[in-house]
Amino acid sequence: MEQRAAAPSTDSPSTSHARRPAPDPLVAPAIYRTDVCHWGADRVTSAPVRLLAAHLLRLPESDTGDVLWLRNHPVRLFDVMGVVVGLHPRAPSLANCGERVTFTLDDSTGLVECVLWLHEWSGEGAGREKRPRPQAEVAAELDALRLGALVHVHGTFRRFRDSRQLSVERLWREADPNAECVHWLRCRDLWRKCYSVDFTIPQAVRQLEAARDRQRLDGGAPAGAAPPPDAGTAALAERLLDAARGAPPDLTKRELAARVGGARPDTRALDAAIDHLVERSLLFESGWGTMRLMPT
Numbered sequence: 001m002e003q004r005a006a007a008p009s010t011d012s013p014s015t016s017h018a019r020r021p022a023p024d025p026l027v028a029p030a031i032y033r034t035d036v037c038h039w040g041a042d043r044v045t046s047a048p049v050r051l052l053a054a055h056l057l058r059l060p061e062s063d064t065g066d067v068l069w070l071r072n073h074p075v076r077l078f079d080v081m082g083v084v085v086g087l088h089p090r091a092p093s094l095a096n097c098g099e100r101v102t103f104t105l106d107d108s109t110g111l112v113e114c115v116l117w118l119h120e121w122s123g124e125g126a127g128r129e130k131r132p133r134p135q136a137e138v139a140a141e142l143d144a145l146r147l148g149a150l151v152h153v154h155g156t157f158r159r160f161r162d163s164r165q166l167s168v169e170r171l172w173r174e175a176d177p178n179a180e181c182v183h184w185l186r187c188r189d190l191w192r193k194c195y196s197v198d199f200t201i202p203q204a205v206r207q208l209e210a211a212r213d214r215q216r217l218d219g220g221a222p223a224g225a226a227p228p229p230d231a232g233t234a235a236l237a238e239r240l241l242d243a244a245r246g247a248p249p250d251l252t253k254r255e256l257a258a259r260v261g262g263a264r265p266d267t268r269a270l271d272a273a274i275d276h277l278v279e280r281s282l283l284f285e286s287g288w289g290t291m292r293l294m295p296t
Contacts, residue, residue, distance in 0.1 A: 088102050
């Protein structure tokens with residue numbers, strides 16, 4: 001009886017094993033991530049990054065814990081939009097919500113947990129300080145938070161109990177039913193034109209760093225270097241540095257100046273002293289007008 005030949009196997013050595021997952025386009029290899037001292041030169045860092053929930057939940061965290069990596073851009077302020085599907089308390093008002101309101105946004109790609117604080121906070125952990133926000137502003141935001149409402153949020157990233165959250169900086173309700181579609185299109189457009197383009201250290205910064213390295217080796221002042229600060233600026237810079245070492249991680253210039261003993265310095269002297277500390281790579285701008293000690 002004639003037997004049919006067995007069909008040849010279509011599994012080659014390369015396909016018989018599980019295929020490697022494709023690299024995530026949102027995540028750049030760690031080798032391309034920049035040092036903290038260069039973050040201020042990245043324009044994406046200082047602007048609200050417009051993303052979908054699925055993208056936000058996939059971004060890896062930096063070593064500082066409050067910054068995420070979008071490609072090799074360090075980002076902490078985000079622009080998201082979605083429908084309110086969870087809200088506590090259910091009908092928030094100034095009388096029943098205590099210090100905060102928690103809510104969940106759904107943009108059809110994932111869920112984003114958000115926290116709206118009714119006070120302004122500075123610092124982190126046990127060293128946080130709070131002061132009441134204007135009641136009219138808070139009342140308008142609470143009125144926008146209703147189940148089923150389409151809400152636009154600007155918020156900073158934070159982690160709480162192993163879950164990612166956005167600490168709300170500002171929010172408003174969207175009345176246009178097409179706003180969510182426009183948000184999706186803007187996310188796609190910004191990714192193609194801006195976010196997908198990796199950050200490179202500007203040539204001017206490289207030249208300044210090279211000049212600084214030559215100064216350390218030769219003991220001379222590099223060409224174009226800033227003149228040394230006067231005695232008053234140097235003394236104020238040291239006082240600011242001591243105050244920052246015993247303060248919460250993120251402080252505004254005003255909050256940092258308030259921690260310095262004696263008479264409060266004027267704005268020009270304060271800016272000069274902070275610029276001197278930034279030039280020495282002892283402070284860096286960690287957010288919207290907040291300063292943080294450079295990790296050592």
